[in-house]
Amino acid sequence: DGGITQSPKYLFRKEGQNVTLSCEQNLNHDAMYWYRQDPGQGLRLIYYSQIVNDFQKGDIAEGYSVSREKKESFPLTVTSAQKNPTAFYLCASSPQGPGGQPQHFGDGTRLSIL
Amino acid sequence: GQQVMQIPQYQHVQEGEDFTTYCNSSTTLSNIQWYKQRPGGHPVFLIQLVKSGEVKKQKRLTFQFGEAKKNSSLHITATQTTDVGTYFCAGNDYKLSFGAGTTVTVRA
Numbered sequence: 001d002g003g004i005t006q007s008p009k010y011l012f013r014k015e016g017q018n019v020t021l022s023c024e025q026n027l028n029h030d031a032m033y034w035y036r037q038d039p040g041q042g043l044r045l046i047y048y049s050q051i052v053n054d055f056q057k058g059d060i061a062e063g064y065s066v067s068r069e070k071k072e073s074f075p076l077t078v079t080s081a082q083k084n085p086t087a088f089y090l091c092a093s094s095p096q097g098p099g100g101q102p103q104h105f106g107d108g109t110r111l112s113i114l
Numbered sequence: 115g116q117q118v119m120q121i122p123q124y125q126h127v128q129e130g131e132d133f134t135t136y137c138n139s140s141t142t143l144s145n146i147q148w149y150k151q152r153p154g155g156h157p158v159f160l161i162q163l164v165k166s167g168e169v170k171k172q173k174r175l176t177f178q179f180g181e182a183k184k185n186s187s188l189h190i191t192a193t194q195t196t197d198v199g200t201y202f203c204a205g206n207d208y209k210l211s212f213g214a215g216t217t218v219t220v221r222a
Binding site: 035040041042043044045048058090098099100102103104105106107108 | 118120123144145147155156157158159162202204206207208209210211212213214215
């Protein structure tokens with residue numbers, strides 16, 4: 001079945017540590033997205049990529065970095081500069097981006113600070 | 115920048131009753147999408163509205179796009195326990211902006 005795979009499901013970070021969240025899709029979609037979801041809030045866009053080797057900052061990019069070396073993969077690194085990283089992180093993709101087409105979401109990664 | 119507001123934030127519904135959630139944008143939208151997120155799950159696309167005044171139905175769910183393309187609503191009739199979850203609208207002008215969602219609980 002086609003879909004989006006996020007790993008790990010749960011992740012714990014120590015203070016001052018960078019961590020990388022994985023997102024892989026086999027839907028052959030050009031566009032991929034990273035969102036952050038906090039309790040009682042909607043999805044806030046961190047970064048998005050419309051094509052390989054290109055990506056743009058979203059609304060809350062500070063403290064995060066991404067790469068898009070392959071069409072299928074869009075990893076997100078939460079750096080030590082992100083002071084409040086505890087959240088639920090969702091990866092999504094769409095045939096093209098950034099708007100106008102439905103987005104397909106992975107199951108998410110829940111990040112917590114130790 | 116574009117802002118999408120959604121009300122109410124919480125909706126407690128007696129099983130069998132109807133309810134409506136509303137979505138308002140600060141800018142004119144090219145289209146609007148609705149998603150549902152079950153507890154512990156991820157958002158799942160429900161529908162997209164494109165035309166001014168458009169109305170679409172999915173069984174007990176009725177989606178409407180305003181004439182000015184700045185607001186939308188989702189009306190659910192005869193609520194069931196399977197309707198539990200958070201419903202998000204997402205407005206698109208040059209990018210997709212999600213509302214904060216309406217979290218629905220159902221009293222059996």
